[in-house]
Amino acid sequence: MKINRETGRVAQNGFESMQFDLQEALMNVDTCIFAFHKKVPLSQVCQFSSFHTIIENLRRARKIHIIDLEIRTGMQYVLMMQTIVSGDEWHIQHIKITAVGxxxxxxxxxxxxxxADFAKTMNITFSFKVVMVADVLDFKIDLLELDGEEKVAVYAPFILSTLIVKPNRLECLMREIRKINPCVTVITEVEANHTSPAFVDRFTEALFFYGALFDSMSDCLSDDDLNRKVMESIFYGHCIRNIVAAEGDERTIRHIGVDIWRKFFQRFGMLEIELSDATLSEANLLIDNFKCGNSCSLLVNGGGFLVEWKGVPIFSVSAWKFI
Known part of the structure; x- marks a missing residue:
């Protein structure tokens, strides 16, 4: 794609038409993403660690309210409710989830x-609110219906990096989260540097990062697995094309490492919370349940940790509170 564009073999708007085709294709890949998530440990470890941390920080609450900035399938809340029901130390009167999109x-x-239907089967008092905003700039604390008796957590999985290319929206979102002043904010992000203006640097970073991701699929999924084909060709294929071939405003997929995020969060008065030894131990037990788990590892980094595949960092998990 980049060679074609540089040599004039395709029109400059060729990338825009590809993005449109991708959006149409992605409408049908949710089931493939979910199946991929079940068989490859990387994202499951992030999700489990995030919710283990949220639960630890809300353990003594009677009413809990989780503000989710990218809810997707919501399977993490099924696990959370099962954990709450199975634990004698829990005395939850009400669980509320606000899904923002x-x-x-x-x-x-x-x-x-x-x-909500699942919560009924578990005899859990549950409510939800969906907050839709046309633009992140429209997200305001007043939309959340906060209750002074609730303990609030914010969960931001892989959403902040989508706003790197729109810094005013990223800062607006962080200012509103600060107004919420949650007990804990748990953030999972891609651990890579895909922001360099130099093509060679982006190519090299993408090569190692996506090489490790494709290796994880090779180890965990068969060659003819449809879910693997969709993830490789459509989902991650689009990311690679955008990172490597696009320039300027067209390059919308940008990732930065957790060390850079730490400097950014400090500007908003955020203090990193150390993830517990119990979280680390439970996450390692989860990894052991996968046949390909010996290739997946956790590396403690600051207060959080990195999820690695054969020594290559893929995702970061960190928890924060406001000073």
Whole structure:
């Protein structure tokens, strides 16, 4: 794609048409992403560690309120409710989830309704609110219906990096989260540097990062697995093309490492919370359940940790509170 564009073999708007085709294709890959998530340990470890940390910080609460900035399938809340029901130390009277989104409203509502149905089977008092905003700039604390008796947590999985290319929106979101002043904010992000203006640097970073991701699929999924083909060709294929071939405003996929995020969070008065030894131990037990788990490892980094594949950092998990 980049060679074609530089030599004039394709029109400059060729990348825009590819992005449109991708959006249409992605409408049908949710089931593939979910199946991929079940078989490859990387994202499951992030999700489990995040919610183990949230639960630890809300353990003594009677009412809990989780503000989720990217709810997706919501399977993490099924695990959370099962954990709460199985633990004698829990005395939860009410669980509330606020799902915030800018697109796919019907999918978000379906997810929340499914969680409400599951909560009934567990005899858990549960409510949800879907907050749709046309633009992140429209997200305000007043939309959240906060209750002074609740303990609030914010969960931000892989959402902040999507706003790197729109710094005013990223800062606006962080200012509103600060107004919420949650007990804990748990953030999972891609651990890579895909922001360099130099093509060679981006190519090298993408080569090592996505090489490790594709290796994880090779180890955990068969060659003819449909989910693997979709993830390689559509989901991650689009990311690689955007990072390597696009320039300027067209390059919308940008990732930075947790050390850079730490400097950014400090500007908003955020203090990193050390993830517990119990979280680390439980996450390692989860990894051991996978046949390919010996290639996945956790590396303590600051207060959080990095999820690695054969020594290559893939994701970061960190927890924060406001001073």
């Amino acid at each position: 800018t697109r796919s409203e019907s999918k978000i509502k379906d997810t929340c309704k499914n969680l």
